[in-house]
Amino acid sequence: MAGRLGRWAAPLLAGALWALGLALVFLLRLKTAEAGLSVLLVTGFGAAPIRNFAAGFAFTLLIPFYMLAGMILWGFTLALASAFRPRFSHDWSAREGFLLTLSALLGVHLLLWWQVPTTLWLLPGLRALPFFLLFPLLLALTLVFPVLWIRRQALGWLRGALLAGAWFAAWSILPLAPAHLPRLLTQAKGGSDPAKVLIVGLDGLRGDVGQEATATWKGTAYPRAYTVIPATRLLWHILWGGDPLMYTIGHAPPTLDELVGKTPLPIIDQAHAKGWKPRFYIDDGGTIGLAGKVANFDDVLMPAAGWENFVNSNMSASFPLFAAWENWGRAFPTTNPWAPLDAGLKEALRLGRGSKLVMFHSCLAHVPIFLDREELKEIPRWWTLAPGTLEPYYARQQVTPARVATYDTRRDPFLSYTIRMKSILRAWEPIWNGLDQDPQYRGATRVLFSDHGERFHHVTDKVRLSGVHGYNLDPWEARIMLKVDGPGFEAKPGAPPVQATISVLSIRDGVAAALASDGGLDRQALERAYPRAPMRYQTMSMDLFTADPPGLFREMTVSSLVGRTAIGKGGIWFVADDSPADTRAEEVTVAWGEGEKMTVIKPLKGGGALRYEYDGLALKAATRIPESDYATAKAEIKAALAGSGAFAAPPRSQAAVPPPS
Ligand SMILES: [Zn+2]
Numbered sequence: 001m002a003g004r005l006g007r008w009a010a011p012l013l014a015g016a017l018w019a020l021g022l023a024l025v026f027l028l029r030l031k032t033a034e035a036g037l038s039v040l041l042v043t044g045f046g047a048a049p050i051r052n053f054a055a056g057f058a059f060t061l062l063i064p065f066y067m068l069a070g071m072i073l074w075g076f077t078l079a080l081a082s083a084f085r086p087r088f089s090h091d092w093s094a095r096e097g098f099l100l101t102l103s104a105l106l107g108v109h110l111l112l113w114w115q116v117p118t119t120l121w122l123l124p125g126l127r128a129l130p131f132f133l134l135f136p137l138l139l140a141l142t143l144v145f146p147v148l149w150i151r152r153q154a155l156g157w158l159r160g161a162l163l164a165g166a167w168f169a170a171w172s173i174l175p176l177a178p179a180h181l182p183r184l185l186t187q188a189k190g191g192s193d194p195a196k197v198l199i200v201g202l203d204g205l206r207g208d209v210g211q212e213a214t215a216t217w218k219g220t221a222y223p224r225a226y227t228v229i230p231a232t233r234l235l236w237h238i239l240w241g242g243d244p245l246m247y248t249i250g251h252a253p254p255t256l257d258e259l260v261g262k263t264p265l266p267i268i269d270q271a272h273a274k275g276w277k278p279r280f281y282i283d284d285g286g287t288i289g290l291a292g293k294v295a296n297f298d299d300v301l302m303p304a305a306g307w308e309n310f311v312n313s314n315m316s317a318s319f320p321l322f323a324a325w326e327n328w329g330r331a332f333p334t335t336n337p338w339a340p341l342d343a344g345l346k347e348a349l350r351l352g353r354g355s356k357l358v359m360f361h362s363c364l365a366h367v368p369i370f371l372d373r374e375e376l377k378e379i380p381r382w383w384t385l386a387p388g389t390l391e392p393y394y395a396r397q398q399v400t401p402a403r404v405a406t407y408d409t410r411r412d413p414f415l416s417y418t419i420r421m422k423s424i425l426r427a428w429e430p431i432w433n434g435l436d437q438d439p440q441y442r443g444a445t446r447v448l449f450s451d452h453g454e455r456f457h458h459v460t461d462k463v464r465l466s467g468v469h470g471y472n473l474d475p476w477e478a479r480i481m482l483k484v485d486g487p488g489f490e491a492k493p494g495a496p497p498v499q500a501t502i503s504v505l506s507i508r509d510g511v512a513a514a515l516a517s518d519g520g521l522d523r524q525a526l527e528r529a530y531p532r533a534p535m536r537y538q539t540m541s542m543d544l545f546t547a548d549p550p551g552l553f554r555e556m557t558v559s560s561l562v563g564r565t566a567i568g569k570g571g572i573w574f575v576a577d578d579s580p581a582d583t584r585a586e587e588v589t590v591a592w593g594e595g596e597k598m599t600v601i602k603p604l605k606g607g608g609a610l611r612y613e614y615d616g617l618a619l620k621a622a623t624r625i626p627e628s629d630y631a632t633a634k635a636e637i638k639a640a641l642a643g644s645g646a647f648a649a650p651p652r653s654q655a656a657v658p659p660p661s
Helices: 002-006 009-032 037-045 048-084 094-115 117-122 131-153 157-180 207-213 232-239 266-273 308-318 320-329 343-352 401-405 413-437 504-517 523-528 558-564 581-587 627-643
Strands: 197-202 279-282 299-301 357-362 445-449 482-485 533-537 565-567 573-575 589-594 597-603 609-615 618-625
Touching (some): 009 048, 009 094, 009 117, 009 308, 048 094, 048 157, 094 131, 157 320, 197 413, 197 504, 207 482, 232 504, 266 504, 308 320, 413 445, 445 504, 504 523, 533 627
Parallel strands (some): 197 357, 279 299
Antiparallel strands (some): 445 482, 533 589, 565 573, 589 597, 597 609, 609 618
């Protein structure tokens, strides 16, 4: 009897070992990564809070999850096998339970890897095999034990094949179910007001890529739109009315003052006071730093708080079955490689019902981009590539002459980025184009925008690095997507774009004015508010991407930022500034955009600055200017940002920034 019961440990053990195996592969991958996020993670794993979190996560969530999965898969396997061989439910052995459960787990993961083949680059060794060999190999490994077992039962060809087919069909329920189950776990806050303003942000969507991909969308296109700072969290805080003078000298991690609510967000406060029920949803909470923060939102949802955001956005690609269920089981859909591209937007629209100000930000195109099989079809003969070759280079130091000589342009990261952005926008198109039929949203101003663009630094003419942002002020990072629909902005798909220069500050001022009038955004104000779009940012050193001599500019280094970043309880992070804001504001880069032209003034360490002039994406001139000219430009941008900070004032009509010459 004890033996009979004891054999049930076999599928549980198979699940636990599978989870440990994936964890080992993940750690091996961290150790063997050359550059990019993995290297940061390796450094991070040295810190006690991160190690403790990882251990807790593995033992309380990951391993139990895979043990449960093993048990469910064994349940399917046992029930079906017993239908073909009735004695089996009595006399199965622990060995059979163990090996058939492992086969089922491999089959389930094979299905998920087949959905998103690029995630196979996370498997050291196997990543070097081309897809056309790798998939048959994994399939053979999945089949070997089930086929041997079926042969031993002497079921005959037909019944044997039927059982194998039934097993695969039953096993596939487990990975496929989460995409089809209704999301019931998160209760909507409700309310009865139709929306006045809906803002949808798609992280890192370049204006050029975005406008082309939304040509069939309704609404007015603004191809000459600029961010005010190429950093997600700071930009959103400025949109919420946060002081631009403070938020244009910050970086990715929030400051302690922000976390405890010492830095007001007046637009959110006003929206709250006026009963607009401001709601904000994001599919990657690590990006925005709202966890643990005091603010007057009616609802803020992200998949998880603190550390777990890094799991669901970055690590869960290594744990496919867990990732597939994470999209269903978290408070909000995530951005892992198995996340349906329309899940977050649909959920934000559902949860936003009853609010007058609904905001959603999606990080579905965050690096690294794992293309799924549908997306890979846009890469010619993708199956002849090895998954490892589709992983982009993250730093120019990786691009050796030997690698340049054999570089296959099918792996160009800008190609992957464009494919991903197009497929996100294709998934969103029917939703967006249907909003004018939806009583909740048809009367609202509906904004699709991006917080910043994305830059793919060239190492050689044909080798480009993985996309980055938040490093520099330049047209790749600063020019953004903007399309607006709703009352006053209606336009048929394909209507000619409007060439006014737009700053995201115009959107913020528009929301502030909308709050005052209890209406939507005013089109004239939006198009006239900022004939010159001001920008300011403490740029980061780019020695990973460019051959500029290190230490040329007055700017932040990555290591200094990491060194000042502290980790609070549960993985809530913040930066401890080592100098007062006024001091940090002294070394900012300033810029402005006007039509197709963008001017950037970047301070040099030895005094003076470099002034870059762009026309579109083309650099037309780079000239050295004296410190006094830099100081003048800096003061003018500061004044523009401060002046426009009076968000409650009537819309501005005059130029915000005088020429800084
Ligand atoms: Zn962003």
